[in-house]
Amino acid sequence: MKTVIPAWEVPAVPVAGSAARFPVRRIYCVGRNYAEHAREMGGHPEREPPFFFMKPAEAVVTDGRMAYPPMTADLQHEVELVVALACGGRDIPAAEALDCVFGYAVGLDMTRRDVQAELKAKGRSWEMGKAFDQSAPISAIAPAARIGHPQRGAITLTVNSQPRQHGDLADMIWPVADIIARLSGYVTLQPGDLIFTGTPAGVGKVERGDRLEGAVEGVGELSVAIA
Numbered sequence: 001m002k003t004v005i006p007a008w009e010v011p012a013v014p015v016a017g018s019a020a021r022f023p024v025r026r027i028y029c030v031g032r033n034y035a036e037h038a039r040e041m042g043g044h045p046e047r048e049p050p051f052f053f054m055k056p057a058e059a060v061v062t063d064g065r066m067a068y069p070p071m072t073a074d075l076q077h078e079v080e081l082v083v084a085l086a087c088g089g090r091d092i093p094a095a096e097a098l099d100c101v102f103g104y105a106v107g108l109d110m111t112r113r114d115v116q117a118e119l120k121a122k123g124r125s126w127e128m129g130k131a132f133d134q135s136a137p138i139s140a141i142a143p144a145a146r147i148g149h150p151q152r153g154a155i156t157l158t159v160n161s162q163p164r165q166h167g168d169l170a171d172m173i174w175p176v177a178d179i180i181a182r183l184s185g186y187v188t189l190q191p192g193d194l195i196f197t198g199t200p201a202g203v204g205k206v207e208r209g210d211r212l213e214g215a216v217e218g219v220g221e222l223s224v225a226i227a
């Protein structure tokens with residue numbers, strides 16, 4: 001294709017046990033998918049329909065180093081199970097949804113909490129609190145063909161080796177299959193889409209120089225330094 005400005009490379013994430021990478025099309029995120037986190041954010045943990053927001057594909061960070069973003073004094077971590085889709089579609093039934101999953105990764109939904117809170121209070125879009133440069137550090141993707149579809153297991157985050165977040169995948173209000181089914185009602189999901197599935201309780205602030213280490217049992221680990 002001839003382009004009027006130079007085209008860029010498609011953002012891509014390493015795949016565990018492979019030299020080939022996973023190309024990223026779009027990043028969807030689920031809000032408040034663990035009851036304890038919904039409570040800490042001042043909400044109600046009832047099984048309300050999940051809500052979604054996005055980050056740009058280019059927000060992925062795969063080299064373990066994230067720059068502290070501008071326009072915030074309250075950068076916070078949210079460790080999450082990430083789903084990588086190999087296929088897509090509209091109105092995907094929950095019973096068929098996992099057939100579309102290529103694999104799973106550990107991700108960080110990094111958040112400018114002060115910006116998010118200010119926008120939320122004004123009833124405005126969260127975008128600049130969530131969808132900024134380097135806001136989506138992610139581990140290598142573990143193929144479902146190798147690890148299966150984890151339904152339970154610890155999801156944890158430490159900052160400078162101190163425990164911060166701890167939960168279990170079994171405590172998701174909306175499991176992965178339900179998230180895919182619901183999201184595919186709003187948009188036609190596509191191969192290459194990533195879905196961040198929400199964070200357990202214990203979100204908190206990070207500073208320049210901190211090292212974040214996330215893990216999801218049976219999926220993998222992620223280590224990120226805030227530069």
Ligand code: MN
Nearest residue numbers: 078109198199
């Ligand atoms: Mn999140």
